[in-house]
Amino acid sequence: MIPRYSRPEMTAIWSPETKFRIWFEIEAHAGDAMADLGAIPRENAEAVWKAKDSEFDVARIDEIERETRHDVIAFLTHLSEIVGANEARFVHQGLTSSDVLDTTFNVQLTRAADILIADVEGLLAALERRAREHELTPRIGRSHGIHAEPTTMGLTFARFHAEMQRGLRRLRTAREEVATGALSGAVGTFANVDPRVEAHVCEKLGLRPEPISTQVIPRDRHAAFFAALAVVASSIENVATEVRHMQRTEVLEAEEFFSKGQKGSSAMPHKRNPVLTENLTGLARLVRSAVVPALENVALWHERDISHSSVERGIGPDATVHLDFALTRLTGVIENLVVYPENMMRNMDRFRGLVHSQRVLLALTQHGVSREAAYALVQRNAMKVWEEGADFLSELKGDSEVRAALSEAELEDLFDLAHHTRHVGTIFERVFGAA
Amino acid sequence: MIPRYSRPEMTAIWSPETKFRIWFEIEAHAGDAMADLGAIPRENAEAVWKAKDSEFDVARIDEIERETRHDVIAFLTHLSEIVGANEARFVHQGLTSSDVLDTTFNVQLTRAADILIADVEGLLAALERRAREHELTPRIGRSHGIHAEPTTMGLTFARFHAEMQRGLRRLRTAREEVATGALSGAVGTFANVDPRVEAHVCEKLGLRPEPISTQVIPRDRHAAFFAALAVVASSIENVATEVRHMQRTEVLEAEEFFSKGQKGSSAMPHKRNPVLTENLTGLARLVRSAVVPALENVALWHERDISHSSVERGIGPDATVHLDFALTRLTGVIENLVVYPENMMRNMDRFRGLVHSQRVLLALTQHGVSREAAYALVQRNAMKVWEEGADFLSELKGDSEVRAALSEAELEDLFDLAHHTRHVGTIFERVFGAA
Amino acid sequence: MIPRYSRPEMTAIWSPETKFRIWFEIEAHAGDAMADLGAIPRENAEAVWKAKDSEFDVARIDEIERETRHDVIAFLTHLSEIVGANEARFVHQGLTSSDVLDTTFNVQLTRAADILIADVEGLLAALERRAREHELTPRIGRSHGIHAEPTTMGLTFARFHAEMQRGLRRLRTAREEVATGALSGAVGTFANVDPRVEAHVCEKLGLRPEPISTQVIPRDRHAAFFAALAVVASSIENVATEVRHMQRTEVLEAEEFFSKGQKGSSAMPHKRNPVLTENLTGLARLVRSAVVPALENVALWHERDISHSSVERGIGPDATVHLDFALTRLTGVIENLVVYPENMMRNMDRFRGLVHSQRVLLALTQHGVSREAAYALVQRNAMKVWEEGADFLSELKGDSEVRAALSEAELEDLFDLAHHTRHVGTIFERVFGAA
Amino acid sequence: MIPRYSRPEMTAIWSPETKFRIWFEIEAHAGDAMADLGAIPRENAEAVWKAKDSEFDVARIDEIERETRHDVIAFLTHLSEIVGANEARFVHQGLTSSDVLDTTFNVQLTRAADILIADVEGLLAALERRAREHELTPRIGRSHGIHAEPTTMGLTFARFHAEMQRGLRRLRTAREEVATGALSGAVGTFANVDPRVEAHVCEKLGLRPEPISTQVIPRDRHAAFFAALAVVASSIENVATEVRHMQRTEVLEAEEFFSKGQKGSSAMPHKRNPVLTENLTGLARLVRSAVVPALENVALWHERDISHSSVERGIGPDATVHLDFALTRLTGVIENLVVYPENMMRNMDRFRGLVHSQRVLLALTQHGVSREAAYALVQRNAMKVWEEGADFLSELKGDSEVRAALSEAELEDLFDLAHHTRHVGTIFERVFGAA
Structure with a gap:
């Protein structure tokens, strides 16, 4: 995880403190359920909750782990130091380390997804505005990259909105994918822990019980999760690429907001570079890079091997933290984007009416000219515009074969921009819903 | 697409004939809708349907394309050869090539998804049986890879079933992702085609209108589609890896069905190699390889660039054809898998009871031994089994400290396999639903 | 492999005919070496060469394979049909199928590399010109994407040349990586074949003997091979991206050659789209997609598993064929690129001298102005150009604080383009070598 | 970068302190060269060296960066605080930030490569021993995964040695790829800095001048660098997979060293899990995940965009740190691997001689039996071993058709293990060189 591209709300999910807190909750809730079932004494279950308001000593746990080389045992040892060795003696009974680790990982991913979902909702609001x-x-x-026909800036924002709506659905689906927990023992048979313990812990943590687990929760879920993040990251790149193009010197239809104190370059003071969206392009690559290892994590050996673990220590925090940062950065870019409508109009006029050639072509065929003939008529006039800088409308008006099919007024009507925007309202309704 | 790994039903979707047939349907249905709206004469719309039962001449279309370097124009030219140039003169009016190409691609992907969904349903039936x-x-x-605790072969099949149920949901979601069509013109503004034409064509083809398109249907949809296929491919690899492990010489708990005529090796006639599941492992890699380019296809320039097209000519057929082949091959492997329960029991007994150590550990703590002491007791007896080949139960019975906590009968009860399978029914209900 | 993106010279390498021809050569040369060593009768070795000028009947071999489910046995059976069963009885003696398959694959990759190397050499010639x-x-x-300082079009071509020189070295290294053969038997011990047979066959085929093989040639070699192709593909994308940017409507500094018959769009006749370089961008993605599966192929089980094989049936032809096509297409693009120097100059002048701000800044500091003060001076004049469309040089001349440090003549000299190109010759020498 | 999988020697390369130290050296050496050329006063060049033994205050630089939003300016400001504003006023003259950043990045990668190269050399020593x-x-x-023919444990180590020798060559090539520096100004034209400055700085830093740069050093170099690391990572996975298979309960031919204090599992004390090699499998996935973003970084816009930067902040440290950790961990695994020759022999004997079937087949054909007939003879005896647990040699001795071709003594000779190892010395010479 790159600190420069992180926000505290998301990094907190991946702190050792948060991890140990979730471990504690799993063990404590499991104890309650076991006591309910008469599997362990009630007082031992209750005693564990003594640690509820304690800070766990990360350094101490690390120290124990260096000796035992086992992180869960290290934590349980530390917990018994707080709760008392005798009181804690039923903690983790019948469970296996992965019950705790995997359920915790899914709690973290679910919380991370909640933040990402909120991020996208914020981005959607900015895009709609x-x-x-x-x-x-x-x-x-x-x-x-070549001029085609007129559209509107609003449609550009609207299509990113529609794409991010899909991103929102994908993130919600991804959240559901990983919102499961498992406390099913060493190979998933509940040999030494009742399935009701799992049910109780999952309910308390806001998870569903994993229908069938082995020692671990199946990793196809996580592959689907990271794939969803990767698609959202590519959508970010899509928006970022549009902004970068708009900010090109020759286009200059929009610019990232440029604060007063900011220096664009040590040497060229006039430059205003789209560095935020270029950065987002790079972050998209980083987030996407989690997909392949997540897919490679699916095929574990038999009831589990631990190859997935080191991968997840990397991609779990990295992909969620960087995507969170990217989404909020993008929201800022959209909110503050400086749009230059006059430059848009200047660019539109660049080829003196050539953008209307498609309408002219269509009108000719509708007035009885064959498709091929119409094409030839449009092309010969268009080429004069292109090669000699002529005005397209004037050329058409002066072309007797064109005029045989279309009057001057009809030609002028074909050059009306409003024609291109008359369905924008319909599209907006589709995207944003009826007012 | 590798012919060796293809099935005709799926490859037919990607044939030129199918493609031109869908192009035709789009143009013909669009004509009907335009006639309904009074945009073109009814007789022209009807005339196009003359080609309904014609075979399109792929070689002829290719020939025209070599001249025009434009595939849709080549097709339209050929269509007008069939229908008559005058009758066909309103075909494609107001549309852009991508309206046809993108809608067709999504029809193909949707049909491919239908086959994949049926494939998974077949696989699920085999897994449940x-x-x-x-x-x-x-x-x-x-x-x-190390013996842990007893489970059952049925649980292994059941967990693959649960994973493939998720795969089924992912494929259904993927199908929904791409089940859209767009006939919105050169930049998506419906400048020269009424949105009702799009609505009509989509309805006829079983698609939803894309809420907002540019010249193209947005490619985040396709990225999500191929990502879903990749996750399913990884699940195939997961099952394949299990079979490969089971068939290892030293394990031999199951074998792929080995037909009489088949030669395992040119030199070693006794060998029965898990070549189908090894092949599936490789096919999973191939299917997954579509994910990265599909993600890279999302960020097109402005209203479109055509960089995605060559990628999709590759991954469209390849990923769907290979995944279809892999799913049906896997179904065959599961249906015909030769299972050796006696070998499973022989492997289970390999370490003379050590697999029950976890239960012993637990029983000791439940009888008042501290966690650390119980661990030490179990470990010292386990090591004798491991290093000297002793019998674990006998050693425990002979250990006075163990016996201080557990009677002989209690110890024997801890070695009962039925203990491990008593929740299998519950898990099966979760996976397969109540009977 | 996508036929549209293939050239016959490269696809021929991957035809069944070529494959069987190489198989034959391996078996026949191996026979010679065995006869030299007295391991088989000379007349049997010689008899095999009878098939030298025969066409192998691919359909017949396929038919036998359907029965035996083993491709090498099918070929050997067909070979014995040509040579005579008795004469052929020592063919393949002591070898294993992989000896033939892997050595053949490396012959194919080596030949493919030769074509790719020639492709790059052709591209280099075009770039240098x-x-x-x-x-x-x-x-x-x-x-x-923002104007910085002047450069030259030649430097752009030259940097692509330098990058492709590196590509050439990478392809040569990649060729060396896979230019090995192995005839070492079932597990690589030469149990039933003398190492001298391997040496002889490799020499005849232009390969080095693999120092240590198992049943297969180690797949790290192939991973390195496909990685090299992927880097070259990314370099193609780099060049293609530059061309696409140059051809943008607002930039228009160059265009792909546009032949007379070619139609850019069915609806907008004035459009000249950079479809070749967009296509190259997509092809780069396709070629790169071979890297991940090639890397996943490295970790085979023990002395081999066959998971790599299906992957290689895909990526072997696909990556080499598409890269070959892309390289030759790019060569054509470069050779025929229409360059517009006048548009370049027009773009350069867009901001009325602002591109020279860096030199002014430097000159100010060299004349004793502090860095921060110089920066402020440049910035305040630059902003007038940016915001009011003023002329930079005039503004500077009129700024008394600037003039306190720099005379009018000194200022004018700072705006001389020749200043920026005076090291171009040096750079060209570095790239192309001294004349 | 995951702290748990890092070593201080490598992480030090990526610390802010190291980075600023290299920045300083570049600026100071550049100053010397400029003074040599008379471009700046000698005393200013010398004054900069005052900072040679200063600690740079990272917090202070970060503070300035928060204000200026530009890291190089922040550093230069801090440097002038140390050196004196007047003395430092020529620092960075004519350079652009990327001159410093890119040259520094390559220094870091080169140093990282040196460590990785030393790591592989250490691994090679362990493998050879x-x-x-x-x-x-x-x-x-x-x-x-199925028994084939005998080999030796030494050949397994030797083939990993050969593969890692190739890894070493790839890392050396990768190091050469990135051992370049560039001080060529804003767009690479040396407009305001003499090429001799670049030459001097590069010489001092052990780099070659980049023949042609833009604002940045071309990123195909870095793509090739990370691709090389990825191939080495896959080779690590290859070795790790072999160890994991050897340690499987049913195989148990080797085990990772298991220290006394280590607990394999919280619940199953007898388990000795190959957690180090499983971890290496995961780390290989992580290191490989750098390849795709590195390839995507190649196609920057025009003379540069900054999308590559965020990617490299991630993959630069991550890939080198994790690969360094993985290589040293693997060296430890190899050095301490506990090998069980007796278990190897037990596994070899599992199928009562069937592993010799290939030799029998060959001997039969050499004694005049046709290939097909010999195959049938071997198969029918092999099946008795497989299905009835018979002894292969005894069965063969009792088969009259076999005995018609081979005497009892000849048959016994075919079962001699020494036959399979007689070329091991030759192979060792190929791998390790003559003694």
């Missing part, structure tokens, strides 16, 4: 603000701001649509 | 057959067949559970 | 042509064609350098 | 120790320790070779 900017979309409505620029619903009808004309802008040239581009395919292949 | 084998799970119920071996519900209580005892087998040693292993963590880290 | 264009670099020299535009050595001093001024063009604005851009960082973050 | 264990190979020679077990040169002739018989062990069954396995393909597909």
Whole structure:
């Protein structure tokens, strides 16, 4: 996890303190359930809760782990130091380390997903606000980086909104994927722990019991989780790429907000670089890099091997922390994006009407010209614009074959921008719902 | 796509014939909707349907494409050869090539998903049958490849069933992701085509209209689609790895079915190699390899660039064809897997009772021995078994400190396999539902 | 492998005919070596060469394979049909299938590498020609997509040349990686075949003997091979991305060659889309997608498992065929790229001298102004250019604090483009070597 | 970077202190070169060296960066606090931030490579020692996890040695790839800095000047670097997988060293789990995950965009630190691996001679039996061993058709293990060189 690209709310989920706190809750709730079932004495179950308000001593636990080389045993030893060795003697009874570790990991992922979901909701609000603000701001649509036909800036924001709505659904599905817990013992048979203990602990932690576990919770869930994050990361890259293009010197249709104190370059003071969205492009690559190892983690040997663990120590915090940072950074970029409608109009006018060629082509065929002939007519006039800088409308007006099919007024009507924006309201309704 | 790893039902989806058939349907249905709206003459819309039962001449279309370097124009030219140039002159009016291409791609992916879903359903049936057959067949559970505690062969099949149920849900979600169509024109504004045309065509093709498209359908959908396939592929690898381990010479708890004519090796006739599941392991890698390029396809430039297209010409057929093949091959492997319960029992007995050490440990603590002391007691007897080949139960019976806590009968009870399988029914209910 | 993105020279390497031809050569050369060693009769070794000019009947071999389910046995059976069962009875003696398969795969990869190396050499020639042509064609350098300082078009071509020189070295190293053969028997011990047989066959095929093989040639070699291809693919994407940016409507500093018959779009005749370089961007993703499965192929079980095989049936042809196609397509793009020096100059002048701000800053500090003060001076004049469209040089001349440090003539000199190109010759010498 | 999987020697390379130290050296050496060229006063160049023995105050630099949002400016400001604002006023003259950042990154990668190279050399020593120790320790070779023919434990170590020799070469090549520096100014034209400054700084830092840079050093170099690390990581996984298989309960041919204090499991004291090699398997996945983002970093926009930077802040430290840790951990595993030759022999004898079937087959054909007939003879006897537990040699001796070709003594000779190991010396010479 790169501190520079992290926010405290998310990193807190991955702190040792949080981890030990969840471990404690699992053990303590499990104790309650065992006492309910008469499997252990009630007073021992209750005694464990003495540690509820204690700070666990991470350094002490680390010290014990260096000796025992086993993290859960180290924690349990430390817990018994707090609770009392005799009182704590039933803690973890019938459980296996993975019961605690895997359930904890899923609690962490679920909490991380909650933050990511809230992040996307914030991003959606920003995108909707900017979309409505620029619903009808004309802008040239581009395919292949080449001018095509008019669209609006609002539609650009709106399509990112729709994409992030899908991202939201994917994150919610991802959260459901990992919102399970398992306390099923060494190989998942509940040999030494009643399934009702699992049910109780899961309920307390907001999880569903894993229908069938081995020593571990199956890792296809986590692969699906990280894949969902990766798709969201690619959507971030998609938005970032658009901003970067808009901010190009020759395009300059928008700029990232540039605060007063900020220096763009040590040497070129006039430069305003889209460094936030370039950074988001890189962060998207980082978040995505979790997918392949997560997929490789699925095929564990028999009832478990521990190869997944080191991977998850990396990608668990990294992917969630960096995605959280990226989503909030992107929200800021969208909220503060400086949009230049006049530059958009200037770019639109660059080729003196050529963007309307498609409408002209269509009108010609609708007035009885064959498709191929219409194509030839449009092309010969378009080429004069392209090569000689002529004005497209004037050329068309002066082309007798064109005029045989279309009047001057009809031609002028074909160059009306409003034609291109008349369905924007319909699209907005589709994306944002009816008002 | 590797012919050796393909089935005709799936490859047919990706044939030129199927592609042109879908192109035709899109154009013809679009014509109907345009006629309904009065945008084109009814007779022209109807005339197009003349091609309904024609075979499209792929070679002829390819020939035109070589000249025009544009596949949709080549097809439309060929279509007008069939329908008549005059009759066909309104075909494709107001549409852009991508309207046809993208909607077609999503029809293909949706059909491919339907096959994959049926494949998984078949696999689930096989897994359930084998799970119920071996519900209580005892087998040693292993963590880290090392014997842990008893489980059953049925639980192994059942957990693969649960994993594939999740795979089924993921594929259904993936299908929904891509079950959209778009006929929204050059930059997605419906400038020259009414949104009702899109609605009509989508309804006829079983798709939902894409809420907001540009020139293309947004590629985050496809990234999510291929990611879902990749997770399912990893689940296949998970099952395959288990079979490969079971078939190892020293383990030999199961074997892939070995037909009479089959030669395992040119040189070693006694060998029965798990070549199908090894092959599945490789196919899983191939299917997964679609994820990264699919993620890289998301961030297209502005309203589209065509970088995604070559990628999809590869991964579209490859991932679906290979996954279809892999799923059906795996179903065959499961259906025909030769299971050796006697070998499972022989392996279980290998360490003369050591697999019961966890229960002994637990019983000791329940009889008042401290956790650390119980651990030491179990360990010192276990080491004799491990190092000297002693029998664990006998050693325990002969250990006076153990016996101070546990009677001979109590010790014997701890070695009862039935203890480990008493919750199998509960787990089966969770996985397969109540009978 | 996608036929659309393939060239016959490369696909021929991967045909069944080529494969069987190499199999034959391995078996026949091995026979010679065995006869030399007295291991088999000379006449049997010689008899095999009867098949030298025969066409192998692929359909017949497939038919036998369907029965035996073993490809090498199927081929050997067919070979004995040609040579005579008695004459062929020593063929393959002491060998294992993988001896033939792996050595063949490496022959194919080596030949493929030879083509790729020639491709890059062709690309280098095109890049050098264009670099020299535009050595001093001024063009604005851009960082973050924003104008920075002047550079030349020749330097752009030259840096791609340098990058492709590295690609060439990587491909040569990759070729060396896989230019090994192994005929070491079932587990690599030469139990039934003399190491001298391997030496002879390798020499005949232009390979080195693998120092130590198991049943297979170790797959780290192939992982390194495909990784090298992936890096070259990314370099192609790098060049393609530059061209795509240059062809953007607002930039238009270069265009892919646009042949007369080619239609850019069915609807917008004026559009000239950089579809070749967009396609190359996608092909780069496809070629790169071989890396992860190739890496996953390295860790085979013990002396081999066959999981790598299905992967290699895919990535072997796909990565080499698509990379070959991409390299030759890119060569064509570079050779025919239409460069617009006048547009480059127009873009350079866009901000009325701001590109020279770095030099002004430097000159100020060299004339005794503190770094911070110089920065402030440059910034305040630059902002007038940026916000009010003023001319930078005029502003500077009119700024008394600037003029306290720099004379009018000194200022003018700072705006001389030649300053930026005076080391181009040095760089060209570094890249292309001294004339 | 995961602290648990890091060693201080490698993490030190990535500390802020190291980074600032290298920045300082670049600036100071650059100053010397500029003074040599008369570009700045000698006393200013010398004054900078005052900071040579100063500790840079990381917190102070961070504080300045928070204000300026520019890391290099923050450092230069801090440097001028140490050196004196007037003395430091020529520092960084004509350079751009990337000159410092990229050259530093390459210094770090080069130093990291040096450690990795030393790591592999240590691993090679361990592998050679264990190979020679077990040169002739018989062990069954396995393909597909199934017994094939005899080999030796020494050959297993030797093949890992050969693979790691290739890893060493790849790391050396990778080091060369990134051992370049660039001080070429804002867009790589040396507009404001003489190429001789670059030459001097590179010489002092042990780098080669980058032949042609833009604002940045081209990222294909780094992609190749991380790809090399990924291949080495896969080789680690290959070795780790072998150990994990050897340690399986049913195989038990070797075990990771198990120290006295270590607890294998909280519940099953008899378990000795191959947790180190499982961990290495996971670490290999982590190291490999750097490849895709590194490849995606290659295609920067024009003379640079900064998308690569966040990626490299992650993968730079992560991949080198984790690979360093993995290599040294693996060296420990190899050095301390507990090998069980008697278990190897027990496993070899499992199928009562079937491992010799290949030799019998060969001998039959050499004694005039046709290939197909010999195959049938071997198979029918082998099946009795397989299905009825018979002894292979006895069965063969009792088969009259076999005996028609081979005498009893000839048959016995075919079962001699020494036959399989007679070329081990040759192979060792190939791998380790002649003594």
